[in-house]
Amino acid sequence: xxxxxxxxxxxxxxxxxxxxxxxxxxxxxxxxxxxxxxxxxxxxxxxxxxxxxxxxxxxxxxxxxxxxxxxxxxxxxxxxxxxxxxxxxxxxxxxxxxxxxxxxxxxxxxxxxxxxxxxxxxxxxxxxxxxxxxxxxxxxxxxxxxxxxxxxxxxxxxxxxxxxxxxxxxxxxxxxxxxxxxxxxxxxxxxxxxxxxxxxxxxxxxxxxxxxxxxxxxxxxxxxxxxxxxxxxxxxxxxxxxxxxxxxxxxxxxxxxxxxxxxxxxxxxxxxxxxxxxxxxxxxxxxxxxxxxxxxxxxxxxxxxxxxxxxxxxxxxxxxxxxxxxxxxxxxxxxxxxxxxxxxxxxxxxxxxxxxxxxxxxxxxxxxxxxxxxxxxxxxxxxxxxxxxxxxxxxxxxxxxxxxxxxxxxxxxxxxxxxxxxxxxxxxxxxxxxxxxxxxxxxxxxxxxxxxxxxxxxxxxxxxxxxxxxxxxxxxxxxxxxxxxxxxxxxxxxxxxxxxxxxxxxxxxxxxxxxxxxxxxxxxxxxxxxxxxxxxxxxxxxxxxxxxxxxxxxxxxxxxxxxxxxxxxxxxxxxxxxxxxxxxxxxxxxxxxxxxx
Amino acid sequence: xxxxxxxxxxxxxxxxxxxxxxxxxxxxxxxxxxxxxxxxxxxxxxxxxxxxxxxxxxxxxxxxxxxxxxxxxxxxxxxxxxxxxxxxxxxxxxxxxxxxxxxxxxxxxxxxxxxxxxxxxxxxxxxxxxxxxxxxxxxxxxxxxxxxxxxxxxxxxxxxxxxxxxxxxxxxxxxxxxxxxxxxxxxxxxxxxxxxxxxxxxxxxxxxxxxxxxxxxxxxxxxxxxxxxxxxxxxxxxxxxxxxxxxxxxxxxxxxxxxxxxxxxxxxxxxxxxxxxxxxxxxxxxxxxxxxxxxxxxxxxxxxxxxxxxxxxxxxxxxxxxxxxxxxxxxxxxxxxxxxxxxxxxxxxxxxxxxxxxx
Numbered sequence: 001x002x003x004x005x006x007x008x009x010x011x012x013x014x015x016x017x018x019x020x021x022x023x024x025x026x027x028x029x030x031x032x033x034x035x036x037x038x039x040x041x042x043x044x045x046x047x048x049x050x051x052x053x054x055x056x057x058x059x060x061x062x063x064x065x066x067x068x069x070x071x072x073x074x075x076x077x078x079x080x081x082x083x084x085x086x087x088x089x090x091x092x093x094x095x096x097x098x099x100x101x102x103x104x105x106x107x108x109x110x111x112x113x114x115x116x117x118x119x120x121x122x123x124x125x126x127x128x129x130x131x132x133x134x135x136x137x138x139x140x141x142x143x144x145x146x147x148x149x150x151x152x153x154x155x156x157x158x159x160x161x162x163x164x165x166x167x168x169x170x171x172x173x174x175x176x177x178x179x180x181x182x183x184x185x186x187x188x189x190x191x192x193x194x195x196x197x198x199x200x201x202x203x204x205x206x207x208x209x210x211x212x213x214x215x216x217x218x219x220x221x222x223x224x225x226x227x228x229x230x231x232x233x234x235x236x237x238x239x240x241x242x243x244x245x246x247x248x249x250x251x252x253x254x255x256x257x258x259x260x261x262x263x264x265x266x267x268x269x270x271x272x273x274x275x276x277x278x279x280x281x282x283x284x285x286x287x288x289x290x291x292x293x294x295x296x297x298x299x300x301x302x303x304x305x306x307x308x309x310x311x312x313x314x315x316x317x318x319x320x321x322x323x324x325x326x327x328x329x330x331x332x333x334x335x336x337x338x339x340x341x342x343x344x345x346x347x348x349x350x351x352x353x354x355x356x357x358x359x360x361x362x363x364x365x366x367x368x369x370x371x372x373x374x375x376x377x378x379x380x381x382x383x384x385x386x387x388x389x390x391x392x393x394x395x396x397x398x399x400x401x402x403x404x405x406x407x408x409x410x411x412x413x414x415x416x417x418x419x420x421x422x423x424x425x426x427x428x429x430x431x432x433x434x435x436x437x438x439x440x441x442x443x444x445x446x447x448x449x450x451x452x453x454x455x456x457x458x459x460x461x462x463x464x465x466x467x468x469x470x471x472x473x474x475x476x477x478x479x480x481x482x483x484x485x486x487x488x489x490x491x492x493x494x495x496x497x498x499x500x501x502x503x504x505x506x507x508x509x510x511x512x513x514x515x516x517x518x519x520x521x522x523x524x525x526x527x528x529x530x531x532x533x534x535x536x537x538x539x540x541x542x543x544x545x546x547x548x549x550x551x552x553x554x555x556x557x558x559x560x561x562x563x564x565x566x567x568x569x570x571x572x573x574x575x576x577x578x579x580x581x582x583x584x585x586x587x588x589x590x591x592x593x594x595x596x597x
Numbered sequence: 598x599x600x601x602x603x604x605x606x607x608x609x610x611x612x613x614x615x616x617x618x619x620x621x622x623x624x625x626x627x628x629x630x631x632x633x634x635x636x637x638x639x640x641x642x643x644x645x646x647x648x649x650x651x652x653x654x655x656x657x658x659x660x661x662x663x664x665x666x667x668x669x670x671x672x673x674x675x676x677x678x679x680x681x682x683x684x685x686x687x688x689x690x691x692x693x694x695x696x697x698x699x700x701x702x703x704x705x706x707x708x709x710x711x712x713x714x715x716x717x718x719x720x721x722x723x724x725x726x727x728x729x730x731x732x733x734x735x736x737x738x739x740x741x742x743x744x745x746x747x748x749x750x751x752x753x754x755x756x757x758x759x760x761x762x763x764x765x766x767x768x769x770x771x772x773x774x775x776x777x778x779x780x781x782x783x784x785x786x787x788x789x790x791x792x793x794x795x796x797x798x799x800x801x802x803x804x805x806x807x808x809x810x811x812x813x814x815x816x817x818x819x820x821x822x823x824x825x826x827x828x829x830x831x832x833x834x835x836x837x838x839x840x841x842x843x844x845x846x847x848x849x850x851x852x853x854x855x856x857x858x859x860x861x862x863x864x865x866x867x868x869x870x871x872x873x874x875x876x877x878x879x880x881x882x883x884x885x886x887x888x889x890x891x892x893x894x895x896x897x898x899x900x901x902x903x904x905x906x907x908x909x910x911x912x913x914x915x916x917x918x919x920x921x922x923x924x925x926x927x928x929x930x931x932x933x934x935x936x937x938x939x940x941x942x943x944x945x946x947x948x949x950x951x952x953x954x955x956x
Contacts, residue, residue, distance in 0.1 A: 156832075
């Protein structure tokens with residue numbers, strides 16, 4: 001009798017741990033910041049109302065808050081004037097949503113064909129390529145900016161190629177299009193990763209039955225494949241929208257201040273310690289993101305397609321002799337390959353080239369010599385490359401160990417019988433929807449400064465705190481990949497195992513988990529990537545500066561002037577970061593792939 | 598190739614630093630014997646990250662000071678949020694675990710005073726033997742808390758192969774210089790803020806937004822901080838960038854196209870951006886901190902700080918060496934806003950400017 005009761009406790013215990021971690025490194029710190037928006041001392045919700053009534057933030061929408069009674073006559077006057085759209089001002093929120101919408105579309109357009117190729121074609125290096133799709137996700141924005149400038153700038157590779165072909169050089173940097181392409185650079189891999197996982201999970205038998213019943217390939221795709229892909233495409237598109245909505249360093253680095261977003265503005269408010277206004281902006285931003293997330297999750301719940309872990313579809317060879325050059329499908333794939341190479345490979349290769357090129361364009365190893373010199377230096381405060389690599393990997397493995405179970409637990413809750421499952425998941429996904437700047441400020445004011453407990457100030461810093469913070473940022477990605485897969489599983493499989501005497505945990509581990517391995521792997525890679533790329537909480541929580549990571553080292557080298565004012569040292573460290581993470585992702589996929597049925 | 602020469606000179610001065618430590622030591626011991634006696638313990642210094650690490654001014658100061666005071670350890674902490682960290686600590690009742698802050702500018706001091714009821718810093722100028730050697734034009738604090746130890750001059754750096762020195766503010770808005778200038782975010786970047794303040798000094802608080810409207814119409818590019826802006830400049834995105842008048846200290850010598858590193862003053866001016874140090878009111882080791890501050894103002898330390906931080910000395914009559922003097926340019930008319938002029942104004946100026954940009 002004792003064993004089943006312990007078994008019953010496993011899930012609640014896991015949930016308690018998850019909630020405790022969330023409470024300490026997320027909900028408490030964040031609420032500490034957001035509460036300023038309510039401003040109990042002044043007018044209730046005063047800071048939020050001020051923003052809503054300000055045309056600078058919400059454009060024409062401010063009338064609804066500043067003068068609600070005047071809205072009908074205003075609308076009438078506008079209609080009488082012939083509905084002049086040019087007069088409509090969208091404000092900071094409107095512009096932010098506009099660029100986020102375009103960015104999300106671009107991300108899906110760029111990422112979806114990649115998923116198609118990876119899921120449906122067989123070619124040498126496919127596995128490795130799939131592992132590497134996640135790499136752009138970890139690149140610090142300063143490096144992406146360097147890579148983009150080298151690729152798309154006035155004297156960049158693209159313009160050089162255009163010039164050699166006799167075309168005019170194009171002015172691409174510091175404009176809205178380049179911001180959108182950069183957002184797609186970050187988010188298209190998300191689309192590819194999520195959709196590939198969903199595509200590979202589709203049961204080939206269903207397609208074969210449809211075909212056997214006379215459906216054309218196109219019809220079978222529309223009726224069988226597309227409905228099963230739709231949730232993952234929309235998930236990825238939604239995440240791309242939210243990330244682009246909250247984009248900040250990329251907008252500044254590639255768009256310039258004229259294209260600033262809500263998040264850029266929020267950052268400026270925090271910098272000038274206008275914390276009430278910052279909190280009000282953050283509350284509105286979070287409400288938008290969480291609202292979208294909740295609406296989406298409700299939609300997703302209605303879309304579940306049951307599957308039972310049958311055989312997967314076989315892949316076609318990408319290269320098929322002479323036929324390769326005449327098959328329109330394959331030609332389209334190669335055309336896509338060229339676009340992907342320009343957008344993804346271009347900036348990354350440019351970045352690596354920058355790390356071995358001096359200011360005059362000559363080949364140099366000075367930046368790598370700098371890394372070696374840092375490693376050998378005995379000077380206090382020197383940021384050394386090797387400990388940075390070690391810490392990054394250590395934190396990432398810790399994050400993986402914490403975030404994957406947390407994500408799975410949240411997914412189990414979300415797919416459970418309870419009616420509030422979707423709402424619970426939306427609330428538990430809040431780490432995606434809350435500004436990183438707010439999280440950082442919250443951590444500073446609570447964990448770092450300390451919380452008074454019985455007359456002592458209790459601080460929570462050091463490696464464990466860093467790992468917890470990384471896990472909190474990462475687990476929503478695990479649950480976002482796992483929930484749809486879990487929801488689609490045929491309940492009867494686990495029930496059969498249970499009726500044969502397996503405990504709940506055993507049924508989960510031996511039946512359910514193997515069936516969702518592709519989704520779990522995709523989530524694990526995200527968790528790893530987020531930990532590797534994370535900067536803000538690492539800096540805040542790493543005690544005394546001893547446990548710095550690769551992105552922290554990179555940021556410090558940006559400020560280091562011993563090689564003159566140059567980003568060379570940072571690009572060298574960035575190349576190291578790229579190499580280490582690329583190898584890690586291949587290893588994660590290979591190790592994980594062994595459990596893939 | 599110039600990079601290598603620079604590395605070699607930097608390396609050589611590390612060796613020099615060890616040799617100098619002796620005389621720096623004598624110097625500091627004089628101060629000490631004058632009053633406070635021998636020191637033991639740790640001096641906690643909060644500063645920005647590029648002040649510490651291999652070959653930096655911070656590291657030179659640490660080793661020289663420790664050599665002169667064998668019982669003392671100097672430790673640096675480099676909070677990512679800079680001075681805001683300590684303003685927030687004071688607001689939240691958390692301990693200020695540092696004695697000295699290095700790298701303060703006037704606008705930050707104004708912000709700290711505005712946010713806090715009680716001053717974060719202690720008045721020290723009367724207690725320092727060398728406080729009165731600081732150039733009078735650089736003093737940033739009427740209350741004698743923040744003491745400048747070096748200064749940069751914000752100016753234009755331009756590519757002489759592409760453009761002529763615009764020489765005036767008005768030329769920057771002319772068609773000739775359309776799309777030619779890169780500046781930085783005034784809210785987030787020291788040179789960016791300095792350039793904005795310089796335009797306010799030139800055009801007045803009522804006229805600067807009009808001037809910026811003209812700049813925006815002339816296609817000025819505004820990037821987040823100095824590094825991305827300078828990087829874009831080096832990649833030929835535009836032939837002019839707001840930077841420091843010490844640019845050629847990095848860029849000179851064989852194989853360097855010095856035309857690409859021309860320093861351009863506007864109206865014969867440049868905006869002075871002094872960096873100051875200040876003693877926390879809550880310091881655990883205030884006497885030790887004051888001794889360290891005096892040491893930073895000593896001629897030998899001033900010369901080292903200038904060369905290693907690539908900024909001008911704050912003290913009169915210091916010679917940072919022939920190479921520095923040859924390649925660092927001083928404007929005939931330095932411009933800067935005083936504490937009183939910035940107080941109550943600077944955040945509003947920046948906010949209005951940001952709104953103008955975003956519209």
